Amino acid sequence: MALKDIYATSLSLLTDLYQLTMAYGYWKKGMAEQEAVFHLYFRKNPFQGGYTIAAGLEHAVQFLQELHFTDEDLAYIAGLRGGQGQPLFEQAFVEYLREMRFSCSVDAIPEGTAVFPGEPLVRVRGPLLQAQLVETPLLTIVNFETLIATKAARIADAAKGDTVIEFGMRRAQGIDGALSASRAAYIGGAAATSNLLAGQLYDIPVKGTHAHSWVQAFDTEEEAFLAYGQAFPHDSVFLVDTYDTLEGVKNAIKVAKQLQPSGFTFGGIRLDSGDLTYLSKEARKLLDAAGFTEANIVASNDLDEHIITSLKQEGAKINVWGVGTKMVTAYDQPALGGVYKLAAIRQLDGAWEYKVKLSEQRAKTSTPGMLQVRRFRDGVFIADMIYNELESLPEHTQVVDPLDSTRRKSIPPGTAFEDLLLPVFKDGTLIYDLPDLLTIKARTKAQLDSLHESIRRYLNPHSYPAGLEGSLHQYKLDLILRLRGE
Numbered sequence: 001m002a003l004k005d006i007y008a009t010s011l012s013l014l015t016d017l018y019q020l021t022m023a024y025g026y027w028k029k030g031m032a033e034q035e036a037v038f039h040l041y042f043r044k045n046p047f048q049g050g051y052t053i054a055a056g057l058e059h060a061v062q063f064l065q066e067l068h069f070t071d072e073d074l075a076y077i078a079g080l081r082g083g084q085g086q087p088l089f090e091q092a093f094v095e096y097l098r099e100m101r102f103s104c105s106v107d108a109i110p111e112g113t114a115v116f117p118g119e120p121l122v123r124v125r126g127p128l129l130q131a132q133l134v135e136t137p138l139l140t141i142v143n144f145e146t147l148i149a150t151k152a153a154r155i156a157d158a159a160k161g162d163t164v165i166e167f168g169m170r171r172a173q174g175i176d177g178a179l180s181a182s183r184a185a186y187i188g189g190a191a192a193t194s195n196l197l198a199g200q201l202y203d204i205p206v207k208g209t210h211a212h213s214w215v216q217a218f219d220t221e222e223e224a225f226l227a228y229g230q231a232f233p234h235d236s237v238f239l240v241d242t243y244d245t246l247e248g249v250k251n252a253i254k255v256a257k258q259l260q261p262s263g264f265t266f267g268g269i270r271l272d273s274g275d276l277t278y279l280s281k282e283a284r285k286l287l288d289a290a291g292f293t294e295a296n297i298v299a300s301n302d303l304d305e306h307i308i309t310s311l312k313q314e315g316a317k318i319n320v321w322g323v324g325t326k327m328v329t330a331y332d333q334p335a336l337g338g339v340y341k342l343a344a345i346r347q348l349d350g351a352w353e354y355k356v357k358l359s360e361q362r363a364k365t366s367t368p369g370m371l372q373v374r375r376f377r378d379g380v381f382i383a384d385m386i387y388n389e390l391e392s393l394p395e396h397t398q399v400v401d402p403l404d405s406t407r408r409k410s411i412p413p414g415t416a417f418e419d420l421l422l423p424v425f426k427d428g429t430l431i432y433d434l435p436d437l438l439t440i441k442a443r444t445k446a447q448l449d450s451l452h453e454s455i456r457r458y459l460n461p462h463s464y465p466a467g468l469e470g471s472l473h474q475y476k477l478d479l480i481l482r483l484r485g486e
């Protein structure tokens, strides 16, 4: 199997054992085909931020399309042993799995959409066994890609329109960690990646400079720049900090001037250590004085949104940002806590029974129903309302903060809105036209432009009003009280 096909192959065993033991249990109980609704959502924006950028849907779709158990998978499952060395599963169940094809209906929020705590990013409706089975892989895909897209959006926002290049592969969490991070980073706002395989697979522009080893391999820095400039006469960027940064800038200028008569165009320099504000200001002066006013100053070295913001405030003359480790590993928050919860089950008489998972922590109590998210806008986004599609909406639209029901927002009649979850699979058939990556990237940008800047700031961002539709809030409250016997 080529790595590039990883999501488009059978990954049915890419799940937790307990999904399969529950599947077996449902099958034995005759509940396998009972219709159920699950939601994938997170409870808190990452990075103590005010928003999250949804990503991962394309890989989730590829995964679901290929969901079937191969002969090899089934042989492995049949060989699993439980207590006293007995087969864990009956052969008849293995045969059931052999025939199983994904037949759920899936609705999801498109990649590149700004999303908020409690909102279902993905909704799966279909046979209980299948809808449960896909919990873990859907979370694996959506949690990581959403996390990285969000981190990249924050970093690109800090760069304020400057080019951001993702340099993270060497520090990524393994091979797919690198690949899917490159794609998510591009969605979030990186303009290019250094990762060639991501470039090939996802059609992301690839860019780069050279390493310190290039300079070390020559007797002098000047010879190194000259050789690189001769090999790449257009837009070469020289890494100037191998020995002495400002001497490096002078050597870069000297070589650029030397090569100019042969048609060389100077891309600029890269700074990778030291005080990036001071060095970039000095480098800019030297470059400008030599007439290279268009030469870029690229900076790298453990950058993130906070350092970039600080460098900009200090007046650094950097216009291209190479960001690796902290972007692709989501360094300050290594996981998005997305969860996947059962919200409704259809009874034999056809009626839906709503389900919640209770928790001592209010924030961890799930929301029942078949949920949709309605986003109201008045120029900028003003509120998101999570509502139950299976019930009719009251005339008066109210959004209730699920953590503090005294906080309510009334939406005036006639306010423009859109429903965010779109149909992706209908009874197992893909009906969604997957947008290309550029479209997704543009969506991220447009979404961020529609968020008030108080929601985008890094320190104590304003909390965007994303809550429950009034009658759903009341229903949930009543259900909780009933389950607690109050």
Ligand SMILES: Nc1ncnc2c1ncn2[C@@H]1O[C@H](COP(=O)(O)OP(=O)(O)OP(=O)(O)O)[C@@H](O)[C@H]1O
Residues within 6 Å of the ligand: 272, 273, 274, 275, 276, 277, 278, 300, 301, 302, 303, 307, 310, 311, 314
């Ligand atoms: N003017 C500045 N203001 C704020 N942060 C800066 C400034 N200049 C550099 N930084 C950041 O400070 C950190 C400096 O780290 P460190 O001391 O390890 O770098 P260095 O010693 O200059 O380089 P290296 O160890 O990589 O050779 C980096 O994250 C860098 O991006």
Ligand SMILES: O=P(O)(O)OC[C@H]1O[C@H](OP(=O)(O)OP(=O)(O)O)[C@H](O)[C@@H]1O
Residues within 6 Å of the ligand: 167, 168, 170, 171, 272, 300, 301, 302, 303, 322, 323, 324, 325, 326
């Ligand atoms: O700092 P990041 O955001 O991860 O960006 C990628 C880093 O990778 C390269 O150097 P590497 O870290 O391999 O070596 P260095 O620290 O000696 O420069 C490059 O010079 C960047 O510093």
Ligand SMILES: O=C(O)c1cccnc1
Residues within 6 Å of the ligand: 167, 168, 194, 207, 208, 209, 210, 211, 270, 300, 322, 324
């Ligand atoms: O091209 C670069 O400059 C580069 C690529 C990967 C990591 N650091 C820098």
